[in-house]
Amino acid sequence: MDVARNDAPAAPPLTELKHKHLLGIADLSAEEIVLILDTAEAMKEVGRRTIKKVPTLRGRTVINLFFEPSTRTRTSFEIAEKRLSADTLNVAIASSSVVKGETLVDTAMNLEAMSPSMIVLRHASSGACHLLSRICKAAIVNAGDGMHEHPTQALLDAFTIRERKGKLKGLKVAIVGDLLHSRVLRSNVLLLTKLGAEVWVCAPATLIPVGMQQMGVRVTTNVDEAVEGADVIMMLRMQLERMQGGYFPSLREYFTTFGMTEARVKRAKPDAIIMHPGPINRGVEIASEVADGSASVILDQVANGVAVRMAVLYLLAGGTEHETVA
Ligand code: CP
Numbered sequence: 457m458d459v460a461r462n463d464a465p466a467a468p469p470l471t472e473l474k475h476k477h478l479l480g481i482a483d484l485s486a487e488e489i490v491l492i493l494d495t496a497e498a499m500k501e502v503g504r505r506t507i508k509k510v511p512t513l514r515g516r517t518v519i520n521l522f523f524e525p526s527t528r529t530r531t532s533f534e535i536a537e538k539r540l541s542a543d544t545l546n547v548a549i550a551s552s553s554v555v556k557g558e559t560l561v562d563t564a565m566n567l568e569a570m571s572p573s574m575i576v577l578r579h580a581s582s583g584a585c586h587l588l589s590r591i592c593k594a595a596i597v598n599a600g601d602g603m604h605e606h607p608t609q610a611l612l613d614a615f616t617i618r619e620r621k622g623k624l625k626g627l628k629v630a631i632v633g634d635l636l637h638s639r640v641l642r643s644n645v646l647l648l649t650k651l652g653a654e655v656w657v658c659a660p661a662t663l664i665p666v667g668m669q670q671m672g673v674r675v676t677t678n679v680d681e682a683v684e685g686a687d688v689i690m691m692l693r694m695q696l697e698r699m700q701g702g703y704f705p706s707l708r709e710y711f712t713t714f715g716m717t718e719a720r721v722k723r724a725k726p727d728a729i730i731m732h733p734g735p736i737n738r739g740v741e742i743a744s745e746v747a748d749g750s751a752s753v754i755l756d757q758v759a760n761g762v763a764v765r766m767a768v769l770y771l772l773a774g775g776t777e778h779e780t781v782a
Pocket of ligand 1: 525526527528529530602609733734735
């Protein structure tokens with residue numbers, strides 16, 4: 457089966473991205489998403505080699521600028537950059553001049569003066585990447601902006617689903633958790649609907665963003681209904697750091713009503729997979745038995761993040777196929 461092309465339309469496959477930056481899934485066509493996923497398959501092969509390095513980005517400088525905490529995204533971008541032979545550096549915000557009051561724009565302009573090829577940005581403000589894309593010559597890669605988008609997370613999620621299921625089209629994907637504060641939700645809904653999945657989202661009514669139905673998804677507050685017959689269950693973290701009010705009575709009550717337990721997973725298809733972008737709140741949105749169970753692909757998601765981010769960096773750099781495997 458030609459898994460790589462399973463979701464692609466009949467037109468000739470693309471060989472490059474249309475935009476200079478990766479700001480969000482909203483800007484990508486279905487064909488561009490498939491191009492990134494296909495390229496990530498080649499990059500995953502590099503990760504299986506003894507010497508996990510290709511010269512594709514030799515001589516290019518990539519700056520990782522993370523204004524919010526991160527374990528998976530920051531480290532996998534750095535590994536991806538190193539595997540592509542880029543000169544990579546991480547700006548430690550806590551010891552940078554940001555703590556003296558320097559603005560995002562001034563920080564970016566000063567980094568830009570040192571001629572990086574790309575800046576990978578995570579920021580608490582939605583639209584921060586769009587702002588930098590308008591003032592920087594470097595390609596901007598969105599590593600999560602506020603509650604807006606986290607495009608590389610959705611891409612690695614799609615890669616993981618396609619790897620396990622052979623396709624995305626027609627799959628029932630149930631996304632359960634804190635929808636209101638989740639950039640992962642937004643990017644995943646945009647991507648999965650573009651590639652023809654049937655997406656259900658589920659949360660307490662207080663955590664369902666306005667306008668969800670208009671995004672082409674089924675919305676429910678009944679987790680059993682969301683999970684019934686699902687091919688994929690994607691759990692989202694309770695983002696307590698972004699909550700100021702009482703969105704639900706208690707964490708214990710949330711787990712009882714919405715938490716993913718082994719009993720609830722039994723409602724899904726027998727071969728359903730369990731996903732979570734991390735970090736996990738064990739016993740809040742997901743039981744440990746489910747997070748660590750045989751259906752869980754949570755660590756596969758993390759592993760695939762490296763290949764997908766290599767693909768994004770490679771394509772944004774305008775690479776060619778022969779450079780990928782040299
Ligand atoms: N999934 C994700 O973005 O994790 P980090 O916050 O650890 O990067």
